[in-house]
Amino acid sequence: MNESPRKVRVQCEINGKAYTLEAYPMTRLLDALREHAGLTGTKEGCGEGECGACSIEMDGALVNSCLIPLAQVEGAQIRTIEGVANAAQLSFVQQAFLANGGAQCGICTPGMILAAVNLLSRNPEPSESEIREGLAGNLCRCTGYTKIFASVVDACRLARQ
Amino acid sequence: MKSYIPHYRLETPRSLGEALQRLASEPGVWKPFAGGTDLMVLLEAGKLPQRRFLNVWNLPELRGIIATRTHVSLGALTTYSEIRRNAIVEQEFPLLSRAASETGSVATQNRGTIGGNIANASPAADTPPALLVYDAELELISAHGTRRVAFHGFWRGYKQLDLRNDELIARVHLPRGRQNWRQFYRKVGTRRAQAISKVCFAGAAQMDARRIADLRISLGSVAPVVLRATATENILRGLTPTPALVHAAQEALGREIAPIDDIRSTARYRLRVAQNLLAEFCESLAA
Numbered sequence: 001m002n003e004s005p006r007k008v009r010v011q012c013e014i015n016g017k018a019y020t021l022e023a024y025p026m027t028r029l030l031d032a033l034r035e036h037a038g039l040t041g042t043k044e045g046c047g048e049g050e051c052g053a054c055s056i057e058m059d060g061a062l063v064n065s066c067l068i069p070l071a072q073v074e075g076a077q078i079r080t081i082e083g084v085a086n087a088a089q090l091s092f093v094q095q096a097f098l099a100n101g102g103a104q105c106g107i108c109t110p111g112m113i114l115a116a117v118n119l120l121s122r123n124p125e126p127s128e129s130e131i132r133e134g135l136a137g138n139l140c141r142c143t144g145y146t147k148i149f150a151s152v153v154d155a156c157r158l159a160r161q
Numbered sequence: 162m163k164s165y166i167p168h169y170r171l172e173t174p175r176s177l178g179e180a181l182q183r184l185a186s187e188p189g190v191w192k193p194f195a196g197g198t199d200l201m202v203l204l205e206a207g208k209l210p211q212r213r214f215l216n217v218w219n220l221p222e223l224r225g226i227i228a229t230r231t232h233v234s235l236g237a238l239t240t241y242s243e244i245r246r247n248a249i250v251e252q253e254f255p256l257l258s259r260a261a262s263e264t265g266s267v268a269t270q271n272r273g274t275i276g277g278n279i280a281n282a283s284p285a286a287d288t289p290p291a292l293l294v295y296d297a298e299l300e301l302i303s304a305h306g307t308r309r310v311a312f313h314g315f316w317r318g319y320k321q322l323d324l325r326n327d328e329l330i331a332r333v334h335l336p337r338g339r340q341n342w343r344q345f346y347r348k349v350g351t352r353r354a355q356a357i358s359k360v361c362f363a364g365a366a367q368m369d370a371r372r373i374a375d376l377r378i379s380l381g382s383v384a385p386v387v388l389r390a391t392a393t394e395n396i397l398r399g400l401t402p403t404p405a406l407v408h409a410a411q412e413a414l415g416r417e418i419a420p421i422d423d424i425r426s427t428a429r430y431r432l433r434v435a436q437n438l439l440a441e442f443c444e445s446l447a448a
Contacts, residue, residue, distance in 0.1 A: 006170070026169035026204065026214075048202045049269060050355060061242070061271040067201040068272075069194075071171040072218055115267065136354030137266020 012076045014039065015083025025071035030054045032070050033080060041081035041110050045139070052138030055111035055118075056080050062118040064137075081110035084117055092158040093117050093151070102151030104142035112138045116152050125156060162207045169204070173216040177223070177302075180215050184327040185304035193217045193329055195238055196272035198265070199281045223276070223331055226250065231337060234300075237276025237330040241265070241288075244275065254335055256291035256346040256363050263287060263348045266355045276330040279312070282320045282386070285425075287348055289316075289387035290363035293379035294344075295335045302331040309334070319385035342367045345442045349434055351425070358382045359426035362438040366446050371401045373446065378439070383418040383431050392417045393439065402443040410443070411436040 008025045011018070014037055021032045030047075033039045033056070045053030047066050054065040057079040084091050093116045096102065103109040112135065119126060119134030126134060131152050140148060171194055174180040183191055194200055194214035203209040217223060217238070224236040226247050233249055244250055244261040251258045264287045265273060278288045279299070289312070297312040301324060312333070315323050324330070342365040350356030361381035367374045376397055378390040393414045400406055420431035 024166045024169070025171040026164075026166050028201070028205075047205045049198060049265075052266065052268060055268055062268045063271055064268045066205070067197050069171050069197060069201065069216075071173060071216055072197070074173070118267070133354065134267060137268050 008071055010070055010074050012073050012078060014078045015080060021070060021073070023070050025069060027070040028066050029056075029058075029068040029070060029073055029078075030065040032073070033065060033078075039080050039082050043107050043110055045107065045111075050139070051108070051111075052115060053108050053111045055114045055138060057114060057118055060121075062115055079114070081113060084113060091117065091155075093120065093155040096151040096155035096158060097148075100151040100154055101147045102143065104140075108138060108140040108142075112140065112148060116155065119152070120155065120159065124159060126152070128153075164204050164207045164209055166204075168212055169209070170213045171216050172214070173219070177220045178304075180217060180220065181302065181304040181327070181329070183215060184329070189326045191215045193280070195274045195277045196240065198269050198273040199277060199283075217329065223329070228337075232334045233337060234335070235275050235333045237279075237332060238274045239276075239333075241270035241273050241275075242267075244288075245270065253337060253340050254291070254295055256294055256344050256365065257288060257335075259346045260288045260291045260348070260361075260363070263353075269355070275333055279315070279330055279333070280322065280324070282316050282322055284319065284384060284386055285358045285361070285382040286387060287358060287361055287381065290361050290379040290381050291346065292333065292335075293387065293389045294363045294365045294377040295339065296377070298334045298336075299330055300332040300334060301325075301328045303328040307331065313389050316386040339365065339367075343446055345445050347438050347441070349438075357425060360420075360431050360434045360438065361387075362435065362442065364439075364442040366397075366442075368446060371447065373397050373400060373402060378414075378442070380418060380435055382425075383420040383435050385419070388418060390414055390417050397443070402446055407440055407443045411439055414439050 007022050010021045021036045033042050043053040045051035049064045049067045056065045058076050115135050115138045131149055191213050192211045194216050223238040227234045228249050241261040241264050278286050292312050298309050300309050345364045348361045349359050358381050364378045366376035376394050378394050381387045393410050396410045396413045420428040422428050
C-alpha cells in the first residue's frame with residue numbers, strides 16, 4: 001500500500017474571505033492558520049486543548065484550533081481574532097478589555113476574546129457564574145482573571161448602550 | 162516528541178456505507194476519528210500509534226438525539242454541548258446532562274462526543290458512570306448489520322472493548338421511565354472546570370417510602386474501567402439506609418473498587434472519597 005504522504009486541498013472561509021489551504025490532512029488548523037493563511041493572531045499555548053490560547057470559532061462554535069485536523073475543515077466558516085474587529089472599529093469585547101486592563105502579556109488574549117465573543121453571542125446577559133464557565137477553558141497566568149471578568153461585564157454594558 | 166504529521170492519513174468517506182465498507186475490507190487498518198479531543202492530544206504528544214483514520218465527523222446517521230416511547234437514543238457523534246442543550250436529557254437523564262457540563266470546557270464540549278468518550282475507554286471518563294446508572298445499551302454497526310449490547314460489560318478491561326475492528330458505535334440507547342428515581346452525581350477534580358476526575362460517582366435509587374426498592378451505583382477513576390458497583394448495590398437493595406447499613410455498604414465498596422496512585426491522586430484519597438460520596442448519596446435518599 002502506498003504510504004507516501006499526500007497533501008489535501010481544503011476550501012474554507014476565514015473571516016469572511018475564501019481560502020484554499022494545502023497541507024497534510026492531520027495538520028493542525030492552528031498551524032494552517034498561522035503558517036499557511038498567515039494569520040498569526042491565533043496563539044499556541046499548550047497544544048493539547050487545555051489552555052484555550054488557540055480558541056477560534058468554527059461554524060459558530062468555539063473550538064481549540066490545536067485539536068482540529070485540517071481534513072475536517074473542508075467547507076467550514078472560521079473566525080479568528082483578526083475577524084473580530086469590524087474594519088477600524090474594535091468590537092465591544094475588545095474595547096472593554098482595553099478599558100479594563102483585561103490583557104497583560106497578551107498571549108491568552110486572542111483566545112480569551114474569542115471565548116468572550118462566543119459566550120455573548122449565545123448569551124448576551126451572562127451571570128458571573130456563566131462568564132466564569134464560558135471562559136473556564138481559557139487560562140491566563142498574568143491577570144488573575146478579575147479584570148478579564150470585569151471586561152466581559154463591561155462589554156455587555158457597551159452592547160446594551 | 163511530536164508526531165511526524167505527514168505519516169498520518171485522515172480520509173473522509175462520503176457515506177456511512179462507504180465507511181463501513183472500508184472498515185470491513187481492510188480490517189484493523191482504519192480507525193474512526195470523530196471530534197479529535199483525545200486523538201489530537203495523543204498526536205501532539207507523539208503517542209498515536211495508529212496512522213490511518215477515517216473521518217466520521219460528518220456522517221449524519223451517527224448524529225442527533227431521538228426520543229421514542231421507550232427510549233431516548235443519542236447518535237454516537239452527539240457532542241457534550243448537544244447533550245447539555247437537550248431538554249429531554251436534562252429532564253429525564255440529569256446525571257448525563259451534569260456529566261456533559263462538567264467535562265472539559267466549552268471548546269472541548271463542542272467537539273467531544275459520547276461515542277468517542279465510550280470508544281476512548283478512559284477509566285476517568287465522566288459520562289460512562291451516568292450511562293451505567295441508566296442501563297444504557299449500545300447499537301454497533303458494521304457492513305454486516307447491527308447488534309445491540311448492554312454498555313455494562315462493554316468495557317472488558319483497561320481500554321478493551323467488545324467492539325470488532327469492522328464495527329462503529331452508532332447510537333447509545335437509554336431506557337426511559339426513571340424520572341422518579343432519586344439521582345446523585347458528583348465529580349471530584351482539582352478544579353471545577355477542565356479537570357480530569359480523581360473520583361466520579363453517579364447513583365440513582367427508586368425509593369419506596371424510606372426503603373431503597375432498586376438502585377444503581379457507578380464510579381469512575383477507581384478501577385481499570387468505569388465500574389458498576391453491583392456488590393455495593395446488593396447490600397443496599399430492598400433495605401432502609403440506616404447508619405449501620407451505610408457502613409456495611411462503604412465496606413463493600415472498598416472491596417469492590419481498586420483505586421491506584423497516579424499523577425492526579427492517590428489510592429488512599431480515592432478510596433476515602435468514594436466511600437464518603439456513597440454515604441452522601443445514601444443520606445440524600447433519606448432527605
